[in-house]
Amino acid sequence: MTPDTRAREFDAADPLGHFRARFRLPEGVIYLDGNSLGALPKATPGTLARVVESEWGDGLIRSWNDANWFDMAARVGAKIAPLIGARPNEVIACDSTSVNLFKLIAAALAMRPGRKAVLSEPGNFPTDLYMIAGLEAQGLAQRRLAPREQLAAALDGDVALLMLTHAHYKTGALHDMAALTRAAHDAGALVLWDLSHSTGALPVDLDAVGADFAVGCGYKYLCGGPGAPAFAFVAEQHQAELQQPLTGWFGHAAPFAFSDDYAGAAGIERLQCGTPPVLGLAALEVGVDLIAEIGVDRLYAKSQALSEFFLESLMAHDVALDLVSPPRAADRGSQLSFRHPQAYAICQALIARGVIGDFRAPDVLRLGFAPAYLSFADMAAAARHIAEVLASGEWQREEFNQRAAVT
Amino acid sequence: MTPDTRAREFDAADPLGHFRARFRLPEGVIYLDGNSLGALPKATPGTLARVVESEWGDGLIRSWNDANWFDMAARVGAKIAPLIGARPNEVIACDSTSVNLFKLIAAALAMRPGRKAVLSEPGNFPTDLYMIAGLEAQGLAQRRLAPREQLAAALDGDVALLMLTHAHYKTGALHDMAALTRAAHDAGALVLWDLSHSTGALPVDLDAVGADFAVGCGYKYLCGGPGAPAFAFVAEQHQAELQQPLTGWFGHAAPFAFSDDYAGAAGIERLQCGTPPVLGLAALEVGVDLIAEIGVDRLYAKSQALSEFFLESLMAHDVALDLVSPPRAADRGSQLSFRHPQAYAICQALIARGVIGDFRAPDVLRLGFAPAYLSFADMAAAARHIAEVLASGEWQREEFNQRAAVT
Numbered sequence: 001m002t003p004d005t006r007a008r009e010f011d012a013a014d015p016l017g018h019f020r021a022r023f024r025l026p027e028g029v030i031y032l033d034g035n036s037l038g039a040l041p042k043a044t045p046g047t048l049a050r051v052v053e054s055e056w057g058d059g060l061i062r063s064w065n066d067a068n069w070f071d072m073a074a075r076v077g078a079k080i081a082p083l084i085g086a087r088p089n090e091v092i093a094c095d096s097t098s099v100n101l102f103k104l105i106a107a108a109l110a111m112r113p114g115r116k117a118v119l120s121e122p123g124n125f126p127t128d129l130y131m132i133a134g135l136e137a138q139g140l141a142q143r144r145l146a147p148r149e150q151l152a153a154a155l156d157g158d159v160a161l162l163m164l165t166h167a168h169y170k171t172g173a174l175h176d177m178a179a180l181t182r183a184a185h186d187a188g189a190l191v192l193w194d195l196s197h198s199t200g201a202l203p204v205d206l207d208a209v210g211a212d213f214a215v216g217c218g219y220k221y222l223c224g225g226p227g228a229p230a231f232a233f234v235a236e237q238h239q240a241e242l243q244q245p246l247t248g249w250f251g252h253a254a255p256f257a258f259s260d261d262y263a264g265a266a267g268i269e270r271l272q273c274g275t276p277p278v279l280g281l282a283a284l285e286v287g288v289d290l291i292a293e294i295g296v297d298r299l300y301a302k303s304q305a306l307s308e309f310f311l312e313s314l315m316a317h318d319v320a321l322d323l324v325s326p327p328r329a330a331d332r333g334s335q336l337s338f339r340h341p342q343a344y345a346i347c348q349a350l351i352a353r354g355v356i357g358d359f360r361a362p363d364v365l366r367l368g369f370a371p372a373y374l375s376f377a378d379m380a381a382a383a384r385h386i387a388e389v390l391a392s393g394e395w396q397r398e399e400f401n402q403r404a405a406v407t
Numbered sequence: 408m409t410p411d412t413r414a415r416e417f418d419a420a421d422p423l424g425h426f427r428a429r430f431r432l433p434e435g436v437i438y439l440d441g442n443s444l445g446a447l448p449k450a451t452p453g454t455l456a457r458v459v460e461s462e463w464g465d466g467l468i469r470s471w472n473d474a475n476w477f478d479m480a481a482r483v484g485a486k487i488a489p490l491i492g493a494r495p496n497e498v499i500a501c502d503s504t505s506v507n508l509f510k511l512i513a514a515a516l517a518m519r520p521g522r523k524a525v526l527s528e529p530g531n532f533p534t535d536l537y538m539i540a541g542l543e544a545q546g547l548a549q550r551r552l553a554p555r556e557q558l559a560a561a562l563d564g565d566v567a568l569l570m571l572t573h574a575h576y577k578t579g580a581l582h583d584m585a586a587l588t589r590a591a592h593d594a595g596a597l598v599l600w601d602l603s604h605s606t607g608a609l610p611v612d613l614d615a616v617g618a619d620f621a622v623g624c625g626y627k628y629l630c631g632g633p634g635a636p637a638f639a640f641v642a643e644q645h646q647a648e649l650q651q652p653l654t655g656w657f658g659h660a661a662p663f664a665f666s667d668d669y670a671g672a673a674g675i676e677r678l679q680c681g682t683p684p685v686l687g688l689a690a691l692e693v694g695v696d697l698i699a700e701i702g703v704d705r706l707y708a709k710s711q712a713l714s715e716f717f718l719e720s721l722m723a724h725d726v727a728l729d730l731v732s733p734p735r736a737a738d739r740g741s742q743l744s745f746r747h748p749q750a751y752a753i754c755q756a757l758i759a760r761g762v763i764g765d766f767r768a769p770d771v772l773r774l775g776f777a778p779a780y781l782s783f784a785d786m787a788a789a790a791r792h793i794a795e796v797l798a799s800g801e802w803q804r805e806e807f808n809q810r811a812a813v814t
Contacts, residue, residue, distance in 0.1 A: 024464040033468045040464035048459060049452055052690070056632055057431040057447035061440045061763060069633060096681020098655030099506060106545070126665050127656035127681065133669035134652030138513070140545060145667070170665075219682070225463055226476060226685035245541030248505030249534035258533050258577075258768045260552070262540035274503020274534065275626070278633035280684050283459070356468060361665050 003313035003380035010309060010376035016302050019294055023223075023373040030378045030385075032357045034370025035197060035335055038223035044286045051282040072281045073229075073250075073272055079288045080222070080231050083296050084195055084214065085205030090233050092268045093281060095246075097196055097217050097230040101131040103244040103271060104213040104232060105161060108190045109140055110243045112160035117144045119159045119189070121151060125169045128194055132163075148173075151180065155187035162189050166204065167197035167333030170360050172325045174202075174332060178209040185210065196220060199231075200291045201334040201371060202300050206233055213238075218280075221299075221334070221370060223287030229280045232271050239267055248273030294372055302371035303334040309376055310336060310369070313383035319390060324364065335368045348400035349389045355382050410720035410787035417716060417783035423709050426701055430630075430780040437785045437792075439764045441777025442604060442742055445630035451693045458689040479688045480636075480657075480679055486695045487629070487638050490703050491602055491621065492612030497640050499675045500688060502653075504603055504624050504637040508538040510651040510678060511620040511639060512568060515597045516547055517650045519567035523549045526566045526596070528558065532576045535601055539570075555580075558587065562594035569596050573611065574604035574740030577767050579732045581609075581739060585616040592617065603627060606638075607698045608741040608778060609707050613640055620645075628706075628741070628777060629698055631691030639678050646674055655680030701779055709778035710741040716783055717743060717776070720790030726797060731771060742775045753796060755807035762792045 011017055023039045025031060031039060055067040064070050078088035094100070105118055118132050122145045135141035146154035155162065162184040164175050177193060184191045192213040198204050200221030206214055212235050218228030234242055242264075249255045250272040253263045264270040291299070308329055314321065321338040340346060340363060347359040358366040367382070389395055418424055431447045432438060438446060462474040471477050485495035501507070512525055525539050529552045542548035553561035562569065569591040571582050584600060591598045599620040605611050607628030613621055619642050625635030641649055649671075656662045657679040660670045671677040698706070715736055721728065728745040747753060747770060754766040765773040774789070796802055 024460070026465045026467070029467070031467060037463075037468045039467065040459065045456055045459050045464075048455060048686075052447065052452050052455060052632070053431070056444075057452075058433045060433070060436070060438060060446065061444045061765070062758070063633070095502070095506065096655065096684075098657075098681035099502065099653060102653055102655075102680075106541075110544070122667050124667075126659065126662070126667070129667050130654045130656055130659060130669040134513075134650075134654040137517070137650055137654075138545070138547060138652055225459070226470070227682045227687070229684070230681070243541075243544055245545055246506060246509055247537045247541040247544075248503065248509075249537055250505075252533070252537060255533070256768060260529050260531075260533070260536050262537040273509075274505035274637070275634045277503075277636070277684055277687050279455075279686050279690055280634070283686055351469070358468070361663060 003316050003383060006309070007376040007380040010305070014302065014376065016294060016298055016371065017375065020373045020375060022290060025373060028354045030355045030382050032355065032367040032369065032382060035220050035368030036358050037226055038220055038287065038370060039373050041223055041286050041290050043290070044225070044283050047286050048279065048283055051279065069276070069278050072278060073276045074269060076281055076285050076288060077231055077268065079285065079292060080199070083199055083292060084216070084233065085207050086233050087207065087236060089267055090236055091231055092271050093218065093229045093231045093284060094272050094276060095230060097215050098127045098131055099246065100215040100230050100232040101128060102134065103246050104192050104215065105131060105135060105141065105163065107242050107244045108161035108192065108213065109135070111190060111241065115158050115160035116140070116142045117158040118142070118161045118163055119144045119146065119151065119154055120163045121145060121148050123170070125165055125194065125196065128163060128165060148175070152183045155183055155189055157188065159187060159189040161192055163192040165194040165197065167202060169197055170364055170366065171337050172332035172335040177211070181209045181211055197333050200296070200299065201303050203296050211235060218284045222284065222291055224284030225280070227280070228284045229277055234268060234271065239270070242270060244271060246273040250274060250276060291372060299371045303369055304329040306369040306371060306374060306376065306379055307334070307336050310379040310383060313380050314386065317383055317387035319383070319387045334371060335366060337364050337366045339363050340365060342395055344403065345395040345400040346389060349395035350385060352400070353385050353389070355385045410723050410790060413716070414783035414787040417712070421709065421783065423701060423705055423778065424782065427780045427782060429697060432780060435761045437762045437789050439762065439774040439776065439789060442627050442775030443765050444633055445627055445694065445777060446780050448630055448693050448697050450697070451632065451690050454693050455686065455690055458686065476683070476685050479685060480683045481676060483688055483692050483695060484638055484675065486692065486699060487606070490699060491606055491623070491640065492614050493640050494614065494643060496674055497643055498638055499678050500625065500636050500638045500691060501679050501683060502637060504601070504622050505534045505538055506653065507622040507637050507639040508535060509541065510653050511599050511622065512538060512542060512548065512570065514649050514651045515568035515599065515620065516542070518597060518648065522565050522567035523547070524551045524565040525549070525568045525570055526551045526553065526558065526561055527570045528552060528555050530577065532572055532601065532603065535570060535572060555582070559590045562590055562596060564595065566594060566596040568599055570599040572601040572604065574609060576604055577771055577773065578744050579739040579742040584618070588616045588618055604740050607703070607706065608710050610703050618642060625691045629691065630694030632687070634687070635691045636684055636687045641675055641678065646677070649677060651678060653680040657681060657683060698779060706778045710776055711736040713776040713778060713781060713783065713786055714741070714743050717786040717790060720787050721793065724790055724794035726790065726794045741778060742773060744771050744773045746770050747772060749802055751810065752802040752807040756796045756802035757792060759807070760792050760796070762789050
């Protein structure tokens with residue numbers, strides 16, 4: 001049986017197949033980059049038009065009350081919470097992932113006086129590592145990196161925080177959240193999980209593993225749009241003592257009392273800083289609502305089936321690529337990454353065929369499988385395109401070897 | 408001659424009168440709160456629809472290059488620059504005003520080792536004062552407040568930074584930017600100007616006064632929409648040595664090299680932190696383009712004429728309110744504020760009549776005059792409504808005395 005035949009059978013039996021129609025996907029495109037920027041929900045333009053024309057245009061300043069803009073950050077956070085095993089009052093949607101990392105790294109350092117080390121792994125997503133640099137220059141933190149198999153051993157009495165990304169951005173490899181959280185706590189450290197490559201595709205259970213902090217991205221599997229607001233999680237038991245340094249007026253207990261002195265809000269609202277980005281939050285809410293409607297468990301099951309079928313399809317075409325993702329579906333996020341010295345040009349040649357994947361420097365072709373809108377037919381077709389690009393050598397064309405600004 | 412007759416003459420002669428048609432303003436509303444949330448430019452919904460449907464929906468991840476999302480923050484910043492007397496490479500649009508304050512306060516402290524004091528005035532906009540609190544809790548800053556007439560005397564050798572708002576949010580009173588910048592520099596301190604209540608309504612000349620840093624708001628006179636991205640200014644001569652603590656990947660010299668180590672971009676881009684909010688920047692750009700097209704000098708002339716005529720109209724109705732704004736137009740921003748023990752209820756009664764102003768705790772009625780879309784007829788009508796509300800005592804109704812969440 002060919003991959004195409006099998007794909008038709010899988011798609012016919014796919015309980016999530018009809019959700020594809022809820023997204024706008026351009027003709028002729030197989031989109032394997034939803035882990036970088038999620039596709040556009042068809043409901044988003046209408047919602048945004050309403051927020052812009054009716055709430056902003058007609059409601060004007062009154063919409064802070066009348067359209068509940070004031071509560072948007074907490075409301076969207078509460079909707080993200082069940083996707084990551086958190087209580088509604090433990091999550092808020094605000095700022096960027098990077099800014100939220102800063103708040104929580106600094107908060108952890110304040111909770112562990114005498115400890116300065118922030119432990120992570122080399123090759124973690126750059127901004128996670130970079131956000132330690134500013135605190136290091138201020139003399140407040142010390143970055144410590146250890147390869148993942150040596151992380152537990154590196155957890156000594158200097159470590160205030162263990163900060164890791166659950167699903168690795170480049171390889172998709174998963175950390176054992178429960179075991180590492182336990183190890184950190186045993187060493188007296190706190191834990192911050194970056195869920196950017198998990199939320200909306202993989203089940204995560206922050207409260208069950210006893211996580212202290214987490215952050216995540218709104219524009220990948222949550223389909224919130226380019227540069228969407230991010231989210232932050234603080235376990236309920238830490239909220240009362242939480243000191244985060246971005247002490248802006250929207251995190252104040254009474255922002256509109258206009259007092260001169262800062263007093264943080266009682267709950268997760270303390271994590272807010274400036275005025276919330278209403279347009280960005282409105283778009284994010286549409287994506288979160290849709291992903292929540294589909295359901296994380298069903299998304300995860302389909303994600304695993306898609307990537308397994310994609311590997312089968314590559315084999316059926318006799319494509320032998322160097323897989324850098326974990327071979328077992330249970331050990332990886334919703335992606336497959338392959339190492340090839342010409343990964344950049346191959347990625348460009350695929351994009352020219354409408355198969356949009358991602359290049360990750362220096363030599364990785366990364367294919368993301370957003371289960372909300374991809375079909376098994378997409379998998380079969382993508383595998384065929386890869387086989388053809390490799391067999392034909394068309395990636396050697398000059399046009400595919402010129403680097404763009406953002407790759 | 409009645410205020411209404413004079414208003415007709417003024418409007419007929421107003422060279423900016425036709426720009427009102429470029430904004431969507433609801434029927435029956437006189438909007439005197441454009442200094443809190445600017446009105447919606449009619450071009451914004453179409454631009455946003457194009458960015459969402461075509462650039463995000465169809466372009467997907469390719470739009471970072473093809474639609475120049477990668478350059479948006481610097482491009483919008485460069486468009487704001489001429490409105491505030493800056494060079495295009497000195498301004499970037501990013502994050503919130505609060506977050507940008509944090510970056511620049513911390514940067515100033517790093518540039519003045521041995522000095523910890525951040526000098527401001529009591530009653531400055533809350534978030535400006537609050538953003539010192541986080542750095543104070545980290546042991547990096549000391550807040551020092553002095554009334555405006557004592558600021559120069561408070562500039563001693565401990566002061567790293569003088570941080571003030573050019574046009575006061577509550578009264579509209581202006582600081583003398585040139586004199587205070589000189590005084591700070593003479594004392595070895597740096598200066599950060601908050602231009603939130605100036606940009607797009609008053610001329611500001613940051614380079615001429617020798618300002619070091621500035622921030623400003625995108626959602627007031629720039630009409631960027633609720634929670635629009637803010638902007639930050641760093642004088643060219645400080646950019647090479649600037650160390651700001653929010654060291655995210657979009658401020659990296661080579662974000663897509665994915666190296667483990669942070670290295671700040673050479674120029675103003677170093678002020679970026681996380682992935683830029685594309686939808687928010689797209690809306691902001693429409694507002695900035697429109698304000699730039701009208702021109703700050705013309706906006707300022709009309710702003711002064713509007714507020715003078717409004718005061719005349721109040722007098723014509725024999726309304727005697729306690730003006731807390733400077734009486735001379737040259738000494739204030741584009742607003743008039745009045746103190747009244749029942750300011751909240753009066754504000755609500757006016758809103759019920761379609762005259763939308765702002766209450767600022769505890770007792771200030773604040774009326775903003777956004778010159779891009781207000782007419783002299785609006786001034787005459789607003790003055791008449793105020794006279795009627797005060798004469799009738801209708802503000803005493805219970806419904807006008809119940810506080811909403813955001814006031």
